[in-house]
Amino acid sequence: MTVPEIINEINLIESEQKRRRRECKIDEYNAGEKKHLKQIAFHQCDKKNRWVFGGNRSGKTECGAVETVWLARGIHPYKENKPRDGWVVSLSQQVQRDVAQNKILSYLKKDWIEDIVMISGKKGSAESGVIDTIYIKNVFGSVSKIGFKSCDQGREKFQGTSLDFVWFDEEPPEDIYIECKMRVLDKCGEVFGTMTPLKGLTWVYRTIYLNESMDPDVWYEQMEWADNPYLSKDEIEKFSKFLSQEELLSRKYGGFASGMGLVYSEFDERVNVIEPFEVPIDWYDKISIDPGLHNPLSCHWYACDYDGNVFVIAEHYDKQKTVEYHAERIRDISNRLKWPVKNGRLEAIIDSAANQKTLASEKSVTELFYDYGIIANPYVNKDLFAGINRVKSYFKNALGERKLFIFKNCVNMIREIKGYFWGNNDAPVKKDDHAMDELRYYIMSRPENKEKKTGEKSIISRNKEKLIRQHRYSDLRYKIN
Numbered sequence: 001m002t003v004p005e006i007i008n009e010i011n012l013i014e015s016e017q018k019r020r021r022r023e024c025k026i027d028e029y030n031a032g033e034k035k036h037l038k039q040i041a042f043h044q045c046d047k048k049n050r051w052v053f054g055g056n057r058s059g060k061t062e063c064g065a066v067e068t069v070w071l072a073r074g075i076h077p078y079k080e081n082k083p084r085d086g087w088v089v090s091l092s093q094q095v096q097r098d099v100a101q102n103k104i105l106s107y108l109k110k111d112w113i114e115d116i117v118m119i120s121g122k123k124g125s126a127e128s129g130v131i132d133t134i135y136i137k138n139v140f141g142s143v144s145k146i147g148f149k150s151c152d153q154g155r156e157k158f159q160g161t162s163l164d165f166v167w168f169d170e171e172p173p174e175d176i177y178i179e180c181k182m183r184v185l186d187k188c189g190e191v192f193g194t195m196t197p198l199k200g201l202t203w204v205y206r207t208i209y210l211n212e213s214m215d216p217d218v219w220y221e222q223m224e225w226a227d228n229p230y231l232s233k234d235e236i237e238k239f240s241k242f243l244s245q246e247e248l249l250s251r252k253y254g255g256f257a258s259g260m261g262l263v264y265s266e267f268d269e270r271v272n273v274i275e276p277f278e279v280p281i282d283w284y285d286k287i288s289i290d291p292g293l294h295n296p297l298s299c300h301w302y303a304c305d306y307d308g309n310v311f312v313i314a315e316h317y318d319k320q321k322t323v324e325y326h327a328e329r330i331r332d333i334s335n336r337l338k339w340p341v342k343n344g345r346l347e348a349i350i351d352s353a354a355n356q357k358t359l360a361s362e363k364s365v366t367e368l369f370y371d372y373g374i375i376a377n378p379y380v381n382k383d384l385f386a387g388i389n390r391v392k393s394y395f396k397n398a399l400g401e402r403k404l405f406i407f408k409n410c411v412n413m414i415r416e417i418k419g420y421f422w423g424n425n426d427a428p429v430k431k432d433d434h435a436m437d438e439l440r441y442y443i444m445s446r447p448e449n450k451e452k453k454t455g456e457k458s459i460i461s462r463n464k465e466k467l468i469r470q471h472r473y474s475d476l477r478y479k480i481n
């Protein structure tokens with residue numbers, strides 16, 4: 001053989017190897033020793049509104065593309081399979097071609113494709129054009145459709161069809177999200193999204209991350225570089241070099257970009273929220289209650305270890321219920337925890353407003369609680385700013401230490417923290433702050449932590465900071481509303 005013949009032969013072998021690798025890419029997805037556990041968790045989740053908030057290169061699009069192909073082909077390893085039609089929504093046609101469409105084609109075996117309809121370009125080389133629909137032979141002997149849509153076409157282009165699923169690759173505008181949810185309503189279908197939260201505190205923050213309407217179908221996870229075992233060290237280094245601290249939060253960790261305006265900006269869900277564990281009874285400290293009748297009543301059980309770390313270990317949070325009902329639930333949870341009682345009664349701290357008489361009764365809330373077996377002490381420290389500062393230092397102090405840990409099942413407290421914003425007059429917005437109040441009362445009841453002083457600020461610098469905050473927060477509120 002001559003040298004050119006050998007080179008030719010090698011080229012042929014390499015392109016055949018490439019073709020074969022491509023043909024079985026879907027079979028190899030997370031099938032080897034290296035596994036992307038967050039991708040697997042996403043595929044296993046059976047909620048109908050699932051989101052991955054991931055850093056760049058964390059592996060979001062890859063798992064959205066595989067989910068789409070599994071659903072359309074009818075080979076989902078964790079779901080009941082049936083013929084399913086869906087859409088893939090990208091931000092623009094160009095992004096569709098370069099990202100989602102490209103990934104889906106890479107996971108589709110050639111003989112699964114029945115036909116491709118193009119918007120532009122030739123179907124013979126579909127990857128270089130813009131696809132309208134891929135018709136896929138599913139395992140049931142029929143054909144499933146994957147339609148491609150881009151947000152720059154406007155909401156009208158998203159009307160009409162009934163679908164089984166929609167995948168959003170990156171954050172769509174809210175009107176398109178709502179339109180797509182309508183498309184899956186008929187068939188009890190699902191929507192899922194994979195995105196880097198670069199746009200700040202948009203509708204996704206409120207609807208999915210905070211889950212303000214407490215929709216049980218909503219689920220999300222955060223994906224960071226460290227979760228992607230396929231990402232090379234080189235790539236990580238290359239990226240890190242060019243990113244600012246602010247950018248790192250979203251581009252590396254998948255966190256929402258604008259912490260600006262959040263009261264507890266020190267709170268980091270990955271550190272301050274922990275898996276529940278069995279807490280020694282010696283650590284049990286106090287129950288704290290913020291009463292509400294129409295509004296929610298928020299009650300948490302606080303424990304403290306010998307190093308001064310505080311753990312929020314249980315939650316009762318309910319609205320439009322009587323004091324009798326709340327007291328019964330609080331006693332139930334306390335019994336389960338084997339929380340200590342004094343002379344047959346539980347002890348708690350409670351907002352001093354609970355001393356006022358209720359409209360429905362001759363008695364005050366504290367008196368009613370007493371009747372139902374709970375001695376609620378209303379002498380709490382309600383100093384808002386001192387309280388907020390103290391809670392902030394528990395979330396993270398100047399030395400970077402964290403001393404406040406919330407069990408994952410205290411979902412309402414976690415939601416309130418993530419939605420607690422500064423409002424007018426340098427005070428937090430009075431909305432969904434029930435757990436925030438009783439958390440503060442509890443933390444203020446603790447002996448003061450002696451932190452190293454970093455030097456007293458002058459009145460002028462304090463005023464300046466106040467003005468900057470007011471300016472920022474009114475701007476932020478405008479964006480949120």
Ligand SMILES: Nc1ncnc2c1ncn2[C@@H]1O[C@H](COP(=O)(O)OP(=O)(O)OP(=O)(O)O)[C@@H](O)[C@H]1O
Nearest residue numbers: 029030036054055056057058059060061062063230
């Ligand atoms: N399960 C997997 N198997 C093999 N490689 C993977 C897997 N998941 C991710 N990767 C690798 O990680 C890279 C980044 O994944 P992906 O494109 O899904 O990231 P992304 O979070 O969508 O990034 P971007 O922010 O750039 O959109 C992929 O190009 C691929 O090389």
Ligand SMILES: [Mg+2]
Nearest residue numbers: 060061062099
């Ligand atoms: Mg991507």
